[in-house]
Amino acid sequence: MCLAVPAKVLALLPDAMARVDAGGVIKDVSVALVEDLAPGDYVILHVGYALSRLDPEEADRTLALIAEMVTAGAAETPVVS
Template sequence: MCLAIPVRIEALIDDERALADIGGLRKEINTALVENLKVGDYVILHVGYALNKLDPEEAARTLALFEELGQLQAARDAALEEGELSMEGKA
């Protein structure tokens, strides 16, 4: 399974590199596949490469879903630690 995530361009380094905000972290990414990027644009990021631009509203919806999934995972992990859930028989 592959996962691509929306990230916001924070700074342009050159024609093929930029700094992106990835969940509060800044990371250099490759932007060679996307034309006409500017600071503030959202792109879909996969294994360090920006694949295409993303509408800001769609990026916000997707990031909200990722946040919700993270909260669900944290609640599940806490329940497992407290013995409220069992992972027996789960693959």
């Protein structure tokens, strides 16, 4: 199974790298596969590589769905005493 998540570009770094925010996780990733990025752009991130640019509204919807799944999963986790 593959998982790709939206990430916001915070800063462009040397050597085709960028610092991104993926739902609160700050990480340096390769952006060699995506041209003409700027801080504030959103990308689809998979195992340390930005694969493509993403529309900001779509990124927001996807991040909200991920947060909802995490919250729902936490609510369903049984408490063991």
